[in-house]
Amino acid sequence: MHGLIRGRDPELGRDADTGGQVKYVLELARALAADPAIGRVDLLTRRIEDPKVSPDYAVPEEQIAPGAYIVRIPCGPRRYFRKEVLWRYLDSFVDEALLHIRRVGRLPLVVHGHYADGGYVGSRLAGLLGVPFVFTGHSLGRVKRAYLRERGVSEKRLESYYHISTRIEAEEEALDAAARVIASTRHEIEEQYARYDHFHPDRKLVIPPGTDLERFKPPAPGMEPPPIRAELARFLREPDRPLVLAIARPDERKNLATLVEAFGRHPRLRDRANLVLIAGNRDDIREMDRRPRRVLNELLLLIDAHDLYGHVAFPKHHTPEDIPDLYRLAAHSRGVFVLPTIHELFGLTLIEAAASGLPLVAAHNGGPPEIVDYCENGLLVDPQDADAMGRAIEEVLDDPERWETWSRRGIRRARERYSWKAHVRTYLEAVRAMMQEDEYRPSPVFFKSRLPRIDRMLVSDIDNTMTGDDEGLRLLVERLAAAQGTVGFGVATGRTVEGAVSVLRRYEVPLPDVMITSVGTEIYYGPYRVSDAVDWPHDRNWAKHISYRWEREALQEALAGVPGLTLQPGEAQRPFKLSYFVDEEAAPSIEALRSLLRQQGLSANLIYSHGQFLDVIPIRASKGRAIRYVAMRWGVPIERFLVAGDSGNDEEMLRGNTLAVVVGNHSPELEHLRDDPRIYFATAHHARGILEGIDHYDFFGEIRYPVHQAAGA
Numbered sequence: 001m002h003g004l005i006r007g008r009d010p011e012l013g014r015d016a017d018t019g020g021q022v023k024y025v026l027e028l029a030r031a032l033a034a035d036p037a038i039g040r041v042d043l044l045t046r047r048i049e050d051p052k053v054s055p056d057y058a059v060p061e062e063q064i065a066p067g068a069y070i071v072r073i074p075c076g077p078r079r080y081f082r083k084e085v086l087w088r089y090l091d092s093f094v095d096e097a098l099l100h101i102r103r104v105g106r107l108p109l110v111v112h113g114h115y116a117d118g119g120y121v122g123s124r125l126a127g128l129l130g131v132p133f134v135f136t137g138h139s140l141g142r143v144k145r146a147y148l149r150e151r152g153v154s155e156k157r158l159e160s161y162y163h164i165s166t167r168i169e170a171e172e173e174a175l176d177a178a179a180r181v182i183a184s185t186r187h188e189i190e191e192q193y194a195r196y197d198h199f200h201p202d203r204k205l206v207i208p209p210g211t212d213l214e215r216f217k218p219p220a221p222g223m224e225p226p227p228i229r230a231e232l233a234r235f236l237r238e239p240d241r242p243l244v245l246a247i248a249r250p251d252e253r254k255n256l257a258t259l260v261e262a263f264g265r266h267p268r269l270r271d272r273a274n275l276v277l278i279a280g281n282r283d284d285i286r287e288m289d290r291r292p293r294r295v296l297n298e299l300l301l302l303i304d305a306h307d308l309y310g311h312v313a314f315p316k317h318h319t320p321e322d323i324p325d326l327y328r329l330a331a332h333s334r335g336v337f338v339l340p341t342i343h344e345l346f347g348l349t350l351i352e353a354a355a356s357g358l359p360l361v362a363a364h365n366g367g368p369p370e371i372v373d374y375c376e377n378g379l380l381v382d383p384q385d386a387d388a389m390g391r392a393i394e395e396v397l398d399d400p401e402r403w404e405t406w407s408r409r410g411i412r413r414a415r416e417r418y419s420w421k422a423h424v425r426t427y428l429e430a431v432r433a434m435m436q437e438d439e440y441r442p443s444p445v446f447f448k449s450r451l452p453r454i455d456r457m458l459v460s461d462i463d464n465t466m467t468g469d470d471e472g473l474r475l476l477v478e479r480l481a482a483a484q485g486t487v488g489f490g491v492a493t494g495r496t497v498e499g500a501v502s503v504l505r506r507y508e509v510p511l512p513d514v515m516i517t518s519v520g521t522e523i524y525y526g527p528y529r530v531s532d533a534v535d536w537p538h539d540r541n542w543a544k545h546i547s548y549r550w551e552r553e554a555l556q557e558a559l560a561g562v563p564g565l566t567l568q569p570g571e572a573q574r575p576f577k578l579s580y581f582v583d584e585e586a587a588p589s590i591e592a593l594r595s596l597l598r599q600q601g602l603s604a605n606l607i608y609s610h611g612q613f614l615d616v617i618p619i620r621a622s623k624g625r626a627i628r629y630v631a632m633r634w635g636v637p638i639e640r641f642l643v644a645g646d647s648g649n650d651e652e653m654l655r656g657n658t659l660a661v662v663v664g665n666h667s668p669e670l671e672h673l674r675d676d677p678r679i680y681f682a683t684a685h686h687a688r689g690i691l692e693g694i695d696h697y698d699f700f701g702e703i704r705y706p707v708h709q710a711a712g713a
Contacts, residue, residue: 001090001117003072004082006056007064009320012170013249013280015289017083020348022136024209025114026064031210033068033419037428040067042104044097044121046086047072050079051368073097075133083117087166088676090117091624094124095638098628102131102635110431112135112182116141116167119174127620129630130545132179139345141167144197147343170596172198176549176603176619179434180205181451184346185367192345197598205430208371210420211351218357218411219328222304226325229316236274237310242397242574243270243335243526247349249279250292250299254279255340255363255383257298262390273335274310278326282316282342327356334403336361336396342383344368351418354410361404374417377410454698456640457488459516459627459653460690462495462503465646465663468686475508476687480510483700490514490630492613492623494649496574497524505623514630519615519649520623521576521605522544523630542629546576546618547605555616557599563587565614578616582608590614609648610667624652642699643688646670654679659705661693675708682710 002017009025011018015440025043033041048057054154056062057080062070073096077088090477101108112134113122119135119214126133145164158164176198182205183189189206193199233239244263247332248254258277261274277299282288285296303312318326330337330353337353344685346367350360354371360378362368371379379392396403458480461464466473480489489512497517504511515524523539558576559565563588586594590608607615607623623645631638642659643650648669654660660678662670665685674677680696682689698704 001044001075001082001086001093001115002357003048003055003057003123003199004047005070006054007062007070008056011054011281012320015082016249016251016291017186019249019251020346021115023519023650024138024347027210027212027420027425029068030065032427033065035310035424035428038067038106040106041069042100042108043070044073044100045070047077048078048080053080054597057242063256084161084163084167086117087120087163087170090121091124091652091656092678094128095119096626097125097636098502098632100126103633107131108602110434112136113174114138115176116170120170123174123177124625127177127548127623128632132176132431133174133177134182134184134190134431135174135178137171137174137193140192140195143192143343145613146458154245154478167213168325169591169594172196172598173619177198177596179437180204180430182207182430184208185370187367188345190303191518195357197294197595198603199501200601202514205426205640207426207430208418209346209348209351209353211414211418213347213355214421215324215417216327216352216355216414217324218355218407223328223332226322226329228322228325229329231315232274232313232316235310235313235315239274240333242273242328242333243276244273244338244393245276245278245330245353246338246340247323247326247343250279250295252291253293253342254295255342256295257302258384258389259338259340260302260308260312260385261304262298263312263395264302264308264388265386266394267395269390270308270311273393275308276326276330277312277314278318278323279314281318286315294646304675319425323352323358326430327353327358331357331407332520334397336378336393336395338389339363340383340389341366341368347371351414355414355418357407357411359396359406359410361396374414375410377406377413382459403535421593426646448679454513454634454636455486456642456653456703457513458642458690459491459492459642459693460644461623461646461650462491462493462500464686465644465650466509466687466690467503468665469688470507472684472687472691473509477509478693479691479694479700484680487700488513488625488636490516490633491643492516492520492627492643492650492653494579494609494613496571497522499571516623516626516630518574518577519617519621520653521574521617521621523626539554539633542626545574546621546627548618548620550576550618551602552576552578554600555602555604556596557700558597558602559616560712562593562596568613576618576621580614580616582612582614584611603690607649609650609669611651615649622652623650624655627653627658639705642697658701659697659699661690661694661696663689665689 011024026235029041029043032038039350057484073093075093111122111126113119115138124131131696141164156538180203189204246259285293301539328634337358337360339347344366351369354375354377360372362372363383364380369380380394381388427658491512496589497515500517523542526539566581573580590606603619603620604616639657643653644661645654646666660681661682664683674681680693682692686693
């Protein structure tokens with residue numbers, strides 16, 4: 001989602017966001033597209049237009065292989081942001097991605113979300129399209145929070161900088177929605193995902209990442225020195241010695257400092273080998289971000305402290321083409337590859353090194369043990385024990401016969417198990433199995449508009465948004481009547497359809513083209529008059545769509561007896577909605593209620609509003625998701641929807657690429673949206689606030705869009 005991804009010369013190691021995950025998704029996209037069963041692979045990321053980064057990241061679409069594309073989606077301001085700052089813009093990304101899919105003109109078979117933010121977007125996108133969602137977390141928020149707490153990071157910092165609670169909640173939602181969760185190792189499943197309430201072991205799938213075996217292969221006999229050798233030789237007194245190679249971005253968790261310490265503490269090791277550190281690219285350490293600057297400074301200080309000048313190569317620059325050459329050069333020198341990371345989920349560099357003929361020394365926890373155990377080509381050590389690490393490296397280098405055995409075995413085993421062809425074969429077998437399950441069969445959500453004359457639509461909540469000022473409502477009705485022909489009218493309400501029709505008639509509001517009722521769980525079109533009766537066609541596709549993982553009776557049973565929750569009267573209950581009154585002083589928090597349901601294996605979307613009402617609805621349902629479904633079905637771009645609301649159950653429809661207005665009499669629970677440029681906070685109350693929003697956006701005229709939001713029409 002962060003956007004720093006491109007097919008040509010990916011900037012791996014540029015910062016904390018450009019590590020192995022970037023390489024993984026690029027190679028996965030290419031490998032999938034190479035399979036004859038796949039017609040097209042779109043790798044969606046954020047578009048960036050910022051002079052501080054390459055113009056490559058502003059190109060809307062980049063072909064990276066036959067049938068595979070990076071598609072860059074507008075999302076929030078144009079400039080680059082670190083991933084932790086992007087959460088507030090991700091709903092807009094979903095809307096823009098839907099526009100892209102409509103332009104392509106075909107539904108994807110599956111949506112695969114990578115990392116927490118990609119999981120957030122992917123689960124919503126798949127839910128709106130009615131297709132299966134696959135999730136790969138790569139690294140997980142609960143694990144990171146525990147690690148940072150151990151490092152002394154305060155709770156305030158965890159929230160203000162890392163937005164860790166937001167991230168963890170996004171991961172919970174992604175795990176809940178996922179048809180399959182793909183992990184690289186069994187350890188990742190057992191020690192990482194198992195910490196989450198919504199992880200379902202029956203949906204797990206362990207598929208080790210592949211590696212490009214055309215790029216990563218052993219040195220040919222009598223190989224010519226690659227260009228990178230001259231760069232390394234500048235640092236080394238005796239460049240022909242065996243190379244101890246480490247490749248990692250400058251991040252504290254990569255633990256390069258312990259490797260330098262190990263080398264420095266073993267005089268015999270430095271007398272017979274050279275240490276090569278490939279730690280990203282840099283021009284001037286002083287101009288780098290604080291975290292990589294701190295890591296690189298520590299490495300330089302350790303090199304100085306142990307007087308390792310002439311024994312350590314620490315080049316400032318390398319290209320992607322240099323990486324395979326570095327592995328082969330180290331193998332040709334009969335060296336060793338070291339992965340000293342404190343906790344590595346997988347360890348893709350271990351596979352690359354093994355495929356290139358290098359024996360391994362790696363941490364004894366996380367994912368590396370599974371690789372080393374399978375390849376049988378190296379040693380495992382405590383990554384925080386510098387002396388043990390030094391001894392292990394010496395042990396690998398000291399036995400030429402075993403070095404040869406480990407080298408050959410690593411090459412053979414890497415090719416047997418860690419190819420992209422094998423990965424894709426297992427992946428597609430899983431997808432085909434999913435498609436046989438009824439709940440994952442795509443819903444036909446794309447077809448011609450019922451109302452082709454409509455090119456924009458006003459959708460409003462009813463109670464306290466439209467109603468509350470009779471004269472203001474009369475003026476709104478007059479404005480709507482004058483705009484008939486091109487402007488559609490809809491309501492999105494917590495009321496039932498019968499209750500909504502009753503109140504609209506009482507206030508003499510024309511019956512709308514679309515009724516989204518019961519907090520987004522029911523959609524009706526019309527009205528179509530049959531004699532004197534009014535028949536509202538019910539969208540049964542929507543009902544089928546949101547039935548996904550909905551267990552109404554089990555949810556009601558799980559919430560029975562929870563302090564502070566009281567079921568509302570029967571008329572408030574619907575097939576896809578459980579409604580409660582909430583006593584704020586006695587009831588658990590919404591977060592605690594979510595956790596309670598997740599621990600019982602139940603999936604639901606909890607909507608809290610006005611400080612006293614709780615609606616429990618399917619995970620695919622909400623006012624916001626219903627509006628996007630209607631937008632797709634009618635063919636009206638989401639940017640041409642003006643939505644109006646006043647409370648928490650309106651929040652999701654207010655976010656994203658809709659034009660939004662919050663009326664002046666809104667509940668305090670919407671105040672946190674105030675600095676979003678796509679959400680206009682009116683000063684006028686009730687219907688007059690809606691009129692103020694219509695004028696603010698000139699919605700019945702040319703439509704004025706916020707500065708960083710394209711019209712997309």
